[in-house]
Amino acid sequence: MSQPEQRRILATAIPGPTSVKLQEQRARELSDGLGVTMPVFVERAGGGIIVDVDGNHIIDLASGIAVTSVGASDPAVVRRISEQAERFTHTCFLVTEYDGFVDVAAALNRLTPGDHRKKTALFTTGAEAVENAIKIARTATGRPAVVVLGHAYHGRTLLTMSMTAKNVPYKQGFGPFAPEVYRVPSPYPYRWPSGPENAAAEALAALKDVVLTQVGATNVAAIVAEPIQGEGGFIVPPPGYLKAVQDFAAEHGIVFVADEIQTGLARTGAMFACDHEGVVPDLITTAKALAGGMPLAAVTGRAELMDAVPPGGLGGTYAGNPVACAAALGALETIERENLVARAAQIEERVLPRLRALAGPGSVVGDARGRGAMLAVELVRPGTTEPAPEIAKAVAAACHAEGVLTLVCGTFGNVIRLLPPLVIPFDLLDEAVGVLESAVRDAS
Numbered sequence: 001m002s003q004p005e006q007r008r009i010l011a012t013a014i015p016g017p018t019s020v021k022l023q024e025q026r027a028r029e030l031s032d033g034l035g036v037t038m039p040v041f042v043e044r045a046g047g048g049i050i051v052d053v054d055g056n057h058i059i060d061l062a063s064g065i066a067v068t069s070v071g072a073s074d075p076a077v078v079r080r081i082s083e084q085a086e087r088f089t090h091t092c093f094l095v096t097e098y099d100g101f102v103d104v105a106a107a108l109n110r111l112t113p114g115d116h117r118k119k120t121a122l123f124t125t126g127a128e129a130v131e132n133a134i135k136i137a138r139t140a141t142g143r144p145a146v147v148v149l150g151h152a153y154h155g156r157t158l159l160t161m162s163m164t165a166k167n168v169p170y171k172q173g174f175g176p177f178a179p180e181v182y183r184v185p186s187p188y189p190y191r192w193p194s195g196p197e198n199a200a201a202e203a204l205a206a207l208k209d210v211v212l213t214q215v216g217a218t219n220v221a222a223i224v225a226e227p228i229q230g231e232g233g234f235i236v237p238p239p240g241y242l243k244a245v246q247d248f249a250a251e252h253g254i255v256f257v258a259d260e261i262q263t264g265l266a267r268t269g270a271m272f273a274c275d276h277e278g279v280v281p282d283l284i285t286t287a288k289a290l291a292g293g294m295p296l297a298a299v300t301g302r303a304e305l306m307d308a309v310p311p312g313g314l315g316g317t318y319a320g321n322p323v324a325c326a327a328a329l330g331a332l333e334t335i336e337r338e339n340l341v342a343r344a345a346q347i348e349e350r351v352l353p354r355l356r357a358l359a360g361p362g363s364v365v366g367d368a369r370g371r372g373a374m375l376a377v378e379l380v381r382p383g384t385t386e387p388a389p390e391i392a393k394a395v396a397a398a399c400h401a402e403g404v405l406t407l408v409c410g411t412f413g414n415v416i417r418l419l420p421p422l423v424i425p426f427d428l429l430d431e432a433v434g435v436l437e438s439a440v441r442d443a444s
């Protein structure tokens with residue numbers, strides 16, 4: 001089937017009557033614990049467009065949360081999935097092997113930062129990759145503690161929700177939490193109390209204080225950081241901070257883990273967000289954009305760390321499923337062939353100045369930031385830095401009504417984030433940003 005027409009079409013109100021009907025059925029059948037951003041049911045999707053069951057063509061600024069960077073029906077992904085599914089859908093790699101698993105690992109060993117010897121293990125979800133990075137770091141160091149940042153998001157399993165900063169909705173009622181998780185301040189430039197120019201040095205001092213005096217460096221297995229914080233609000237750390245954390249970790253035999261599940265694989269205008277600053281993590285987690293929409297995740301890192309766990313200690317029934325691996329090889333082929341790294345940088349050049357122009361004294365936009373195709377505006381009460389989640393919600397709702405899918409994020413729920421597929425046609429992207437601009441102006 002060919003790609004949907006790359007044009008915004010409002011055929012009905014959003015959600016339309018068919019979606020509303022399906023939504024009623026959903027409410028009867030599904031746990032209320034499952035949320036939804038835009039209550040439309042999808043008929044097909046590809047490029048920069050999602051077609052719903054009522055025939056609306058919605059511009060996709062979400063990519064299913066940074067997953068479908070190559071689009072939701074990339075021809076290389078679709079072809080490889082079909083070929084693989086016809087041959088076999090599963091063996092369990094721990095039982096009998098297949099080359100797709102090894103090929104994806106080789107690609108990640110090649111593409112991730114650093115030219116040291118690397119090895120990879122594949123898993124199914126992002127949270128699982130983070131959990132396994134901790135298992136590897138603990139085994140390799142013989143130490144228990146894990147240090148994470150304020151505003152961090154690492155997943156929804158017991159360990160990863162313990163590592164995640166935000167209580168509602170990720171943690172409320174789900175305790176007790178995993179032990180030996182310690183939190184240090186995130187150098188959030190826009191909200192750093194003594195000003196953005198002091199964020200890197202003061203956050204680093206606070207990290208050193210926690211590691212050296214409170215936990216003890218010899219008890220710390222890993223420091224885990226998202227090189228640009230995702231769910232926490234698209235927070236770009238000040239230059240030099242990540243490199244300083246990497247150096248401090250190395251000095252104390254601590255494994256530095258970069259969680260690049262949201263930022264990795266071309267999203268930020270570099271293959272990995274760490275590349276912007278020459279940061280070389282010991283371990284790196286990937287997932288979201290890795291397999292063009294199929295569930296696949298990975299831990300890649302220093303061979304000596306990756307080999308610390310004895311045979312049988314890592315894995316999972318579905319880990320590195322052959323269809324998901326085939327999809328990943330298709331997605332990586334498209335990322336490299338279409339040079340989507342450069343494409344993400346072009347998206348930043350096109351969109352970030354327009355978002356910056358929305359900010360200013362008296363505006364509801366307090367800050368515009370991000371890298372590549374990972375861009376955001378932070379909404380505040382005009383003239384203050386007080387978070388305005390209700391304005392973010394209203395702006396997102398106005399975009400949705402106009403057929404533009406935007407997502408809200410941030411510890412305070414006041415950040416609108418843009419995560420378009422990297423293959424989105426520029427005219428669609430420009431149109432969608434225009435819709436966002438009008439929605440922000442209306443909210444002001």
Ligand SMILES: *Cc1c(COP(=O)(O)O)cnc(C)c1O
Nearest residue numbers: 125126127153154155230261262
């Ligand atoms: C989404 C995300 C995760 C969790 O991935 P799942 O596949 O949802 O388990 C972990 N870390 C980061 C940075 C993420 O953005």
